[in-house]
Amino acid sequence: MLSERVRRLREQSITTRPYISAERAELLTDFYMNEPGIQSVPVTRALAFKYILENKAIYLGDGELIVGERGPAPKATPTYPELCCHTLEDLEVLSSREKTPFHVSEDVKRVFREKIIPFWNQKTMRERVFCAVSAQWKRAFDAGVFTEFMEQRAPGHAILDDKIYHKGLLALEEEIEDALRNLDYYNDDDAYWKEQELRAMVITLHALIEFAERYAREARRLAETEKNPQRKSELEMIGKVCSHVPALAPRTFWEALQMYWFVHVGVITELNVWDSFNPGRLDQHLYPFYKEDLETTVMTENFAKELLQCFWIKINNQPAPPKVEITEEQSGTYQDFSLINVGGITEDGVDAVNELSYVILDVIDEMRLIQPSTCIQLSAKNDQRFLRRALHIVKSGFGQPSIFNADVIQQEFLRMGKSVEDARAGGPSGCVTISAFGKESCILTGYMNWPKILEITLNDGIDPITGDLVGIRSGDPTQFTSFEQIMKAFRNQLKYFVDLKIKYNNIIERLYAKWMPAPFLSLLIDDCIQKGGDYHDGGPRYNSTYIQGVGMGTVTDSFAAIRYCVFDENSMTMQELLHSLARNFEECTRARQSLVDAPKYGNDEDYADSIARDVFDMYFDLVDGRPNTKGGEYRINLLPTTVHIYFGQTTGATPNGRRRGEPLSDGISPSQGADLNGPTAVIKSASKIDHVRTGGTLLNQKFLPHVLQSTAGIEKLAHLIRTYFALGGHHIQFNVVDAETLRKAQQNPEMYRDLIVRVAGYSDYFVDIGKELQDEIISRTAHGVV
Amino acid sequence: MTESHVLEQIRRDTLFYDQSHGGVTFSGGEPLAQPEFLYRLLKVCKEHEIHTAVDTSGYAPQEYFQEIVNCTDLFLYDIKVASDEVHVRETGVSNRIILQNLKLLPPDKVIVRVPLIPGVNSSTEHLSELAKLISSYRVSQVTLLPYHRGGVEKAKRLFATESSVYTAPSPDIIQNALAILEDHGLNPQIGG
Structure with missing residues (x-):
């Protein structure tokens, strides 16, 4: 039962459509127009951060308990012209597009036209990135072989550990002063640059403290005139809370939540970091406060819940910053991937589930918002009651929480060289990729389209859609006499594209290190202070770079069909295959049927599944362990967000019978409709790749709601998940809606505004995701039995 | 189709049986319509410690029935x-x-x-x-x-x-x- 306050704030958050605010862009422009340019880059950026926080509007909504907005009001979404300065055309597209629109007022357009665009032209990171890349890179990018995360948004993917609950920002300042005192200007060539980074951190932390103080003053001002005695005392308390945190460590549950929220707003104001920011393991961090406040009767359980609900609304108030073009195609969602973790194991390695874990699950259940995204970490050490509670939320069909294997995640961390303690304190961040919370810069750099690379392989390096040589010459496939030769040619193409991607990733990393330091974010992540290093420049303890593999099901089924039809059964020649692909199967119905009838991944049949493993191993060998420019390594993960739709559009007909333009398979899920042996077979197939050697995989399963209506149904689903995890699976998520409901929602979107579905690593409003993705979700196999 | 082929299919899911205390159910049609094959399958399942159930109408010749009963864990009996x-x-x-x-x-x-x-x-x-x-x-x-x-x-x-x-x-x-x-x-x- 939601309180009247929460109901109202939630309603406001849901019904307010996202709109562009020019506030941040204008303040930033004002700052740089008057900036003499003599100071170092980090200090200048810190001063810009300070200027924004000093001058932005303060919004303290009626009834709010947790305060602070990134924009001037809920859903008012800023832009980051230093990274990507939207053109007037972009603004038109943003306001008129079918999915994830942002309203743009005439006033905002005027400010962009007169002030923001003229100033930022030729000064943005987007332009620097596209200036740095080669013609080969651009050809591959335009062909849809890979995407580039950093062309409109900054590297981020940072998740916080528990430090801000023990230390206020003033305590961090003391650590910075220590680091400054320890600088060795005689022997360390970088001492001055470290000094500049550290001074920038100090500027930003005071900027945030002063920003909080503005809220404290506003709360006290409102309290003076407030007639309602209850609200008056709340406002007085907000004033006290905001004068205490973030300067000092929180003492209560309320202060702890407000502490995090100010820090969150700071991070997403500084840059439009990918995967906004994330408190990580909220039930672990807040539990000591929760327990003490209940014991000392400072707070009731209901009030704790209300505070959490207000906090949930705050996250939902901040849509992902507006994206355009390919970046929008690959991640077309308002979801900004603040993924709250519940459960798992403690740093001592024991069951971490506590009473607050259940309270948070209640909050997820009652709030039913797309943001924050939520997950449970499930260890063999967690009991069934915990899993069942989570599944009762899954059952209700809103795609959350997703479920992660805490025990396999530990192995993944340890393989990558994390300490046991750091591994246990970490978990999935954003979508499905793991990160050592509070200690790692874990950067996703772009998706790699495996089926497109197969298409290029089958055309000897040419992209048949444009006729351009996009890859390398890898041989005429009609001359190949064995399946192994095709695999080898594919490997050569894959290597070429991985090398190309890594080369320019490394260059783009350097551009961000030089031009876009993030001193405020750096302050929060170990060991940036000790090293005097920025988050973007190797400051964190761990620095991982990911290239996300996409289309495993499609590429596996394609290889299996080639092997089966051309080499094993000889039901068609390579020429016939290539011909039918080139014709997009028009007038090739029989050829297509043979290809469709070939073995498919997802049925627990080794014929196809062993190919999935081979492709996985190939990708792993080409990527894993290669150095990035920050003292860390490249890693692999397998997830798509919404890119399997976009990549599908850029990829011609594939040998698994998929027609040109149709979506690719998502994550490590089987191709849409290819799995015919039920969920246990899917799980067996998906566990044949070695999840421990990834930083995350995504498995989507869709069930009709009636399957989970009974206790026995929930129990069976729990067994299915436990078995997948025993087999070493990393993550599983469920869509629990029937196709009929989805079709109705497609026809009458107004009637289904609140229908939330799991897309890929996140949940979204079904009516917001665009027709193609809607169709794709409808066509995902709806398993009738568990 | 031999019993070893069926057994191979059954054994793919043994981890799921272990987790859920489940097993294999022989259903139909009428599994007792092929009593000898059913018997051999039940026997190999028993050797592999897989729980077995037979879903039957009970309309079956008595000569096989006792042997089948001896190696079946559960009957779903109409x-x-x-x-x-x-x-x-x-x-x-x-x-x-x-x-x-x-x-x-x-x-x-x-x-x-x-x-x-x-x-x-x-x-x-x-x-x-x-x-x-x-x-x-x-x-x-x-x-x-x-x-x-x-x-x-x-x-x-x-x-x-x-x-x-x-x-x-x-x-x-x-x-x-x-x-x-x-x-x-x-x-x-x-x-x-």
Whole structure:
């Protein structure tokens, strides 16, 4: 039962459509127009951060308990012209597009036209990135072989550990002063640059403290005139809370939540970091406060819940910053991937589930918002009651929480060289990729389209859609006499594209290190202070770079069909295959049927599944362990967000019978409709790749709601998940809606505004995701039995 | 198809059986229509410590039945109606063999399954008779399977006829049936 306050704030958050605010862009422009340019880059950026926080509007909504907005009001979404300065055309597209629109007022357009665009032209990171890349890179990018995360948004993917609950920002300042005192200007060539980074951190932390103080003053001002005695005392308390945190460590549950929220707003104001920011393991961090406040009767359980609900609304108030073009195609969602973790194991390695874990699950259940995204970490050490509670939320069909294997995640961390303690304190961040919370810069750099690379392989390096040589010459496939030769040619193409991607990733990393330091974010992540290093420049303890593999099901089924039809059964020649692909199967119905009838991944049949493993191993060998420019390594993960739709559009007909333009398979899920042996077979197939050697995989399963209506149904689903995890699976998520409901929602979107579905690593409003993705979700196999 | 081929399919899911304390159910059609093959399969499952269930109408030659009973962990055993006359009318065969076979089963290894079909066995009289009959075999686990028309489309495709002549029971009929079975000391469940 939601309180009247929460109901109202939630309603406001849901019904307010996202709109562009020019506030941040204008303040930033004002700052740089008057900036003499003599100071170092980090200090200048810190001063810009300070200027924004000093001058932005303060919004303290009626009834709010947790305060602070990134924009001037809920859903008012800023832009980051230093990274990507939207053109007037972009603004038109943003306001008129079918999915994830942002309203743009005439006033905002005027400010962009007169002030923001003229100033930022030729000064943005987007332009620097596209200036740095080669013609080969651009050809591959335009062909849809890979995407580039950093062309409109900054590297981020940072998740916080528990430090801000023990230390206020003033305590961090003391650590910075220590680091400054320890600088060795005689022997360390970088001492001055470290000094500049550290001074920038100090500027930003005071900027945030002063920003909080503005809220404290506003709360006290409102309290003076407030007639309602209850609200008056709340406002007085907000004033006290905001004068205490973030300067000092929180003492209560309320202060702890407000502490995090100010820090969150700071991070997403500084840059439009990918995967906004994330408190990580909220039930672990807040539990000591929760327990003490209940014991000392400072707070009731209901009030704790209300505070959490207000906090949930705050996250939902901040849509992902507006994206355009390919970046929008690959991640077309308002979801900004603040993924709250519940459960798992403690740093001592024991069951971490506590009473607050259940309270948070209640909050997820009652709030039913797309943001924050939520997950449970499930260890063999967690009991069934915990899993069942989570599944009762899954059952209700809103795609959350997703479920992660805490025990396999530990192995993944340890393989990558994390300490046991750091591994246990970490978990999935954003979508499905793991990160050592509070200690790692874990950067996703772009998706790699495996089926497109197969298409290029089958055309000897040419992209048949444009006729351009996009890859390398890898041989005429009609001359190949064995399946192994095709695999080898594919490997050569894959290597070429991985090398190309890594080369320019490394260059783009350097551009961000030089031009876009993030001193405020750096302050929060170990060991940036000790090293005097920025988050973007190797400051964190761990620095991982990911290239996300996409289309495993499609590429596996394609290889299996080639092997089966051309080499094993000889039901068609390579020429016939290539011909039918080139014709997009028009007038090739029989050829297509043979290809469709070939073995498919997802049925627990080794014929196809062993190919999935081979492709996985190939990708792993080409990527894993290669150095990035920050003292860390490249890693692999397998997830798509919404890119399997976009990549599908850029990829011609594939040998698994998929027609040109149709979506690719998502994550490590089987191709849409290819799995015919039920969920246990899917799980067996998906566990044949070695999840421990990834930083995350995504498995989507869709069930009709009636399957989970009974206790026995929930129990069976729990067994299915436990078995997948025993087999070493990393993550599983469920869509629990029937196709009929989805079709109705497609026809009458107004009637289904609140229908939330799991897309890929996140949940979204079904009516917001665009027709193609809607169709794709409808066509995902709806398993009738568990 | 050999038993080792079937066993290979069964063994793919052993981890799921372990997790859920499940196993393999031999169903049909009528698995006892192939008694020798069924027997060999049950035996290999036993060797591999896989829990087995046989879902049967019980209408099977007695000569194989005892051996099959010895290597099966659980029977899902259909008893449709107590009256032999109605049984003959509705199924075309007598229920005499079915009831004789039931005698061979240890009561704790049996779940009796009763399809609940209005106009056939849903009256209080029929159900009381049936409940008495089941109790006399000391079986207590009973599953009531309310008739549904979910197979109509499939029947149309298979036989190109509208083969269903029955209707689904109302909630009242189901409740009444449950009450009667409970009154006779049985432990009825719905569906499954």
